[in-house]
Amino acid sequence: MRVLRVLLTLVALFVVVAFALNTNLLAPPSQGKPTLLAHRGLAQTFPPDGIENDTCTATRIRPPEHEFLENTIASMRAAFAVGADIVEFDVHPTADGHFVVFHDWTLECRTNGTGVTREKTLAELKALDVGYGYTADGGKTHPFRGMGVGLMPTLDEVLAAFPDKRFLIHIKSRDAAEGRMLAARLAKLPDDARAKLTVYGHDTPLAAVRDALPDMRTTGRGTLVHCLLRYIGVGWSGYVPAACRNAMLLVPSNYAWVLWGWPNRFLARMREAGSEVYLLGPYAGGAFTTGIDTALDVGRLPAGYRGGIWTNRIHAIAPLIAAQGH
Numbered sequence: 001m002r003v004l005r006v007l008l009t010l011v012a013l014f015v016v017v018a019f020a021l022n023t024n025l026l027a028p029p030s031q032g033k034p035t036l037l038a039h040r041g042l043a044q045t046f047p048p049d050g051i052e053n054d055t056c057t058a059t060r061i062r063p064p065e066h067e068f069l070e071n072t073i074a075s076m077r078a079a080f081a082v083g084a085d086i087v088e089f090d091v092h093p094t095a096d097g098h099f100v101v102f103h104d105w106t107l108e109c110r111t112n113g114t115g116v117t118r119e120k121t122l123a124e125l126k127a128l129d130v131g132y133g134y135t136a137d138g139g140k141t142h143p144f145r146g147m148g149v150g151l152m153p154t155l156d157e158v159l160a161a162f163p164d165k166r167f168l169i170h171i172k173s174r175d176a177a178e179g180r181m182l183a184a185r186l187a188k189l190p191d192d193a194r195a196k197l198t199v200y201g202h203d204t205p206l207a208a209v210r211d212a213l214p215d216m217r218t219t220g221r222g223t224l225v226h227c228l229l230r231y232i233g234v235g236w237s238g239y240v241p242a243a244c245r246n247a248m249l250l251v252p253s254n255y256a257w258v259l260w261g262w263p264n265r266f267l268a269r270m271r272e273a274g275s276e277v278y279l280l281g282p283y284a285g286g287a288f289t290t291g292i293d294t295a296l297d298v299g300r301l302p303a304g305y306r307g308g309i310w311t312n313r314i315h316a317i318a319p320l321i322a323a324q325g326h
Contacts, residue, residue, distance in 0.1 A: 038084035038314035041075030042068040056109035058133040083318030086166040092117045099155035171201035179205030183212035219248040235260035246274040252283035263302045278308035
């Protein structure tokens with residue numbers, strides 16, 4: 001009985017200490033406003049049901065709400081204009097040593113081209129129509145066909161067009177050489193320009209980026225899982241694991257509650273560790289996680305939430321966030 005009383009006392013003490021260190025009742029309110037991340041700029045959206053890594057999403061878009069195509073300079077400009085603080089885009093190397101901004105590993109889904117994106121020259125990719133494959137009615141009509149010729153930008157063109165804006169750069173491959181190539185390009189930027197960028201993707205190319213640019217903010221699936229699992233284990237004490245430092249953390253909204261101190265204390269700890277937190281939509285398994293994309297999603301945000309928000313519909317979500325005072 002004495003041993004049991006000691007154990008119960010220790011458990012009670014742990015609960016009290018963990019509560020005091022992590023309750024938001026004693027946390028100072030977060031300042032500022034949420035940071036809005038526009039996934040692929042202002043893009044055409046599609047139902048997430050049944051999406052796999054190789055699904056052609058251009059052939060299943062919803063009826064268009066606007067005229068913009070993802071990963072184009074026009075879509076990025078529009079996203080910033082309606083309220084995005086940061087824009088995500090995808091990059092691939094070309095056969096002649098450039099980087100283009102384009103989502104797909106191959107060209108058949110979105111464009112009038114064929115073959116592997118990275119095996120083409122810049123001139124070949126610039127000649128394509130990036131709006132060719134989009135359809136909202138099973139191929140009966142193609143509302144953007146002919147409108148996307150020459151609109152696949154290079155990384156250099158994007159950075160030159162928006163020298164003062166923030167970007168999340170997605171490496172689409174698992175190639176360490178691609179990580180080294182990207183790092184070499186980013187190393188040419190002034191420190192203040194590079195500080196506005198974050199790189200994410202597979203851990204192999206990201207390791208190459210970090211080796212070449214130790215100050216570069218990065219995030220990958222392996223790093224993210226390692227960070228969050230470690231934090232769940234020790235975060236009750238306020239300790240932030242090394243894997244969570246100088247990173248971008250993507251948190252599905254249906255799992256955020258398991259993070260010690262969520263939301264205000266968690267956000268403050270990550271901010272102090274040099275990391276940013278972006279809330280995603282619910283994760284239900286598979287290859288796809290939604291963003292904060294509907295009025296219902298916005299209504300479910302924690303009261304006074306001031307962290308990052310990942311959205312596929314920046315044109316719809318930015319006004320809702322502003323109106324609700326988040």
